[in-house]
Amino acid sequence: MAEAQIPMLVEVAYATPVEQKIFKVNLPQGSTVQEAINLSGVLEQFPEIDTDNLALGIFSKACKADTVLRERDRVEIYRPLIADPKAIRKQRAAEGKRMGKGGGEVTEDADEA
């Protein structure tokens, strides 16, 4: 059997504070993030998702719509932040609260890990 014929199981996830959904999708090998999203039906169930500016990732690592998926990947569609990180940090500094470990440029650390 050719490799492309073995289906690959991936998940597509979208979450709001009220409702979180994980869609299971069977795809042919070599499918992309965009194909998984189209097939999952997440866009129909959550019409508020802005399809032109999708913020995408696989297990919290940002990726592009044409990224090729691997078995058991979880495609994630993100929502933008509400708070401004700089403002929050300033506010906490003004209140004299500690920022906890890694309060600074943690995203770089996350990428290295």
Place this chain on the structure above:
Amino acid sequence: MITAITTLTLLALCFGAILGYAAVKFRVEGDPIVARVDALLPQTQCGQCGYPGCRPYAEAICNGEVDINRCPPGGEATIIALADLLGVEPKSLDPEMGEERGPVVAVIDEQTCIGCTLCIQACPVDAILGSAKQMHTVINTECTGCELCVEPCPVDCIAIVAVPCEPQRWRWPLPHLLAEGVV
């Protein structure tokens, strides 16, 4: 005489071959008792027992390194189930490990989340959806309420809330626990 020896030799060879085949065919991977102990643990992966997760704790129990009363999320029901499986006396929960309580989940305050990913790195069960500079959201059905995400958050935006008992969430209690009058 010769017939007897030949017959017995043939029988021995025959059974030897069967046993040899069975040893290969039905070989047990890993320690099955560890898997059974692990199956009784609540899989919160919270580390309150002092081990990095439920499976390491199950291994430690099976090696006789620790007691069975170190799992607060599992509580008394888990201790009794473990005692039953392992044939030991049930004990009360070790108070050093924390207290038993109902199911809880983490909730992120969206007004404060700065998208730092520290909670995501701490989550042992991938229950937080989010990426760098994107909103982080807890997936309720995945969250085990282990609280490991609370401490790393630099802006204290994660709260632990009790899960209300709703018709959608209610599950049948495990039958073997019912039979023992635990539940």
